[in-house]
Amino acid sequence: MPNAFSRSRFLGSAATLAFAGLDSGQLFGQNSQPILLVNGRIHTMDAANRVVSQVLIENGRFAAVGDSVAARGARRIDLRGRTAIPGIIDAHNHIVLVGNRPGWHTPLEHVFTIADAIAELKTRSMTVPRGEFITTVGPLAAMQFAERRLPTLTELDAVDRPVYLQAAQGGTRTNSAGKAWLEAKGVTVGADGAISGPALGLARQTLRKGLLTPESRKRSALGALQYYAGLGITTHRDCGAFHSEELAGGVASENTYTMHNPFLALHRDGTMPARLRIDFLHQDPPTANPPLATLGPRLRNAFPFFGDEWIKTGGIGEFTGGGVEGLRAIARAGWRAEDHALNLTMVTNLVKDRETVNAEIPISGLRWIISHIPDFPVDLANRMNAMGMGVLVGWGPLRTGTNVGPPYRMLMTHPIKKGYHSDGGDITVINPWLNFYTIVTGRNLAGQPILGDQTLTRQEVLWLATAANKWFIEEDDLGSIEVGNRADLAVLDRDVFSVPDEDLKRTRSLLTLAGGRPVHDALNG
Numbered sequence: 001m002p003n004a005f006s007r008s009r010f011l012g013s014a015a016t017l018a019f020a021g022l023d024s025g026q027l028f029g030q031n032s033q034p035i036l037l038v039n040g041r042i043h044t045m046d047a048a049n050r051v052v053s054q055v056l057i058e059n060g061r062f063a064a065v066g067d068s069v070a071a072r073g074a075r076r077i078d079l080r081g082r083t084a085i086p087g088i089i090d091a092h093n094h095i096v097l098v099g100n101r102p103g104w105h106t107p108l109e110h111v112f113t114i115a116d117a118i119a120e121l122k123t124r125s126m127t128v129p130r131g132e133f134i135t136t137v138g139p140l141a142a143m144q145f146a147e148r149r150l151p152t153l154t155e156l157d158a159v160d161r162p163v164y165l166q167a168a169q170g171g172t173r174t175n176s177a178g179k180a181w182l183e184a185k186g187v188t189v190g191a192d193g194a195i196s197g198p199a200l201g202l203a204r205q206t207l208r209k210g211l212l213t214p215e216s217r218k219r220s221a222l223g224a225l226q227y228y229a230g231l232g233i234t235t236h237r238d239c240g241a242f243h244s245e246e247l248a249g250g251v252a253s254e255n256t257y258t259m260h261n262p263f264l265a266l267h268r269d270g271t272m273p274a275r276l277r278i279d280f281l282h283q284d285p286p287t288a289n290p291p292l293a294t295l296g297p298r299l300r301n302a303f304p305f306f307g308d309e310w311i312k313t314g315g316i317g318e319f320t321g322g323g324v325e326g327l328r329a330i331a332r333a334g335w336r337a338e339d340h341a342l343n344l345t346m347v348t349n350l351v352k353d354r355e356t357v358n359a360e361i362p363i364s365g366l367r368w369i370i371s372h373i374p375d376f377p378v379d380l381a382n383r384m385n386a387m388g389m390g391v392l393v394g395w396g397p398l399r400t401g402t403n404v405g406p407p408y409r410m411l412m413t414h415p416i417k418k419g420y421h422s423d424g425g426d427i428t429v430i431n432p433w434l435n436f437y438t439i440v441t442g443r444n445l446a447g448q449p450i451l452g453d454q455t456l457t458r459q460e461v462l463w464l465a466t467a468a469n470k471w472f473i474e475e476d477d478l479g480s481i482e483v484g485n486r487a488d489l490a491v492l493d494r495d496v497f498s499v500p501d502e503d504l505k506r507t508r509s510l511l512t513l514a515g516g517r518p519v520h521d522a523l524n525g
């Protein structure tokens with residue numbers, strides 16, 4: 001895990017500190033001390049793609065950007081030639097699901113061998129009370145490991161705690177202690193620790209019922225945001241979950257009316273290590289009577305783009321629900337809408353439905369989105385662009401097959417708005433560097449070519465994940481290092497513009513700033 005940050009290192013805004021009843025005077029004083037970063041290779045992602053050596057940060061924003069910045073009284077940080085980029089924006093993922101996982105959720109997206117995974121879990125066990133579950137549920141894949149499999153029960157027995165690993169690809173595995181706990185509660189576990197079939201849903205539900213508390217959720221939410229801050233992400237746009245009133249067995253299921261509570265609790269404490277943007281997922285059946293049972297009240301009773309710089313609501317997605325009638329209601333209310341497309345038929349129908357609505361209620365100013373788009377011909381790009389829509393792409397490192405898309409190269413030469421998303425948290429990984437590796441090399445995490453000739457340069461993929469995503473979060477002052485923008489930035493542990501392809505996957509942040517505050521700091525530690 002990245003360094004835990006102390007309160008002195010982690011400085012909330014005056015407003016959140018006041019709300020939390022902290023001594024904002026002292027902390028605010030520190031917060032206002034300017035920081036001057038010098039001797040870096042700072043990729044600004046501004047319109048001219050400038051690379052500068054210095055930036056000055058004052059009051060949470062970039063105050064000067066260049067090669068000879070004058071700053072009196074600033075705290076100087078020498079980057080010693082290191083590469084820095086704007087804080088990464090993941091414009092569609094499921095971080096809120098990750099923040100609600102049962103047990104001591106332990107992200108493993110930065111390890112690439114079974115031995116390293118076991119070592120990480122053993123380290124984790126030292127901070128987990130005896131007998132309590134260490135879990136990794138969702139953003140994990142067998143194909144990220146050199147062995148192309150999950151650890152076995154015997155290997156996991158080296159960890160002196162019950163362990164439960166559920167991967168987006170490669171199955172589910174527990175160790176002897178976990179097996180005993182689950183079996184005592186009626187869950188069938190294989191002799192090798194594998195859990196599959198109907199037992200899998202029961203296992204997840206049993207873990208949720210047995211382990212989740214408001215405190216554990218808050219711990220997981222903080223841990224998740226910290227972990228990804230350590231990989232350079234400073235803004236997450238969460239795209240929801242499948243609603244379940246009760247604790248459910250589905251990996252993508254949560255109570256969508258309460259699942260944001262742990263994040264709101266962190267916000268009240270002034271300890272958000274990254275920004276959260278919240279979209280609301282709805283699934284009203286198109287034929288239901290009455291129609292739009294959940295979407296209608298949402299549009300009448302909630303506020304889009306309401307909140308502050310740390311947590312803000314957005315639009316409806318990644319399912320809008322209610323068919324064309326749902327889209328009409330969203331357009332009439334003036335909200336943003338997003339649906340995902342898993343194949344050509346789906347995206348073709350989605351575009352057609354939007355054309356129907358757009359003919360009645362113009363949507364061109366609402367920035368409607370379709371995400372994933374594995375198969376996406378230029379004709380559909382033209383038609384979406386004509387409606388002022390955008391597409392989110394990424395979603396790749398675990399996929400298999402040849403030319404599975406999306407057509408990154410075509411999109412880069414097309415005027416349509418495009419941005420980067422991982423879609424990680426339940427069915428794939430969030431680690432942006434695993435995703436960037438795939439987009440740059442065209443290979444999945446098992447090293448198989450999957451993108452044909454539709455790869456991008458490193459500059460292009462980093463632009464998609466930073467400046468290009470301004471449009472998708474509808475905030476112009478994030479995503480690039482320019483005077484006046486919020487000071488979100490990651491100093492990386494390697495030069496991602498020149499390292500060999502395989503090293504790209506292993507990229508970490510040494511220093512991540514969000515609003516000028518160090519939210520991850522391994523530079524001096």
Ligand SMILES: [Zn+2]
Binds near residue numbers: 092318340
């Ligand atoms: Zn998604």
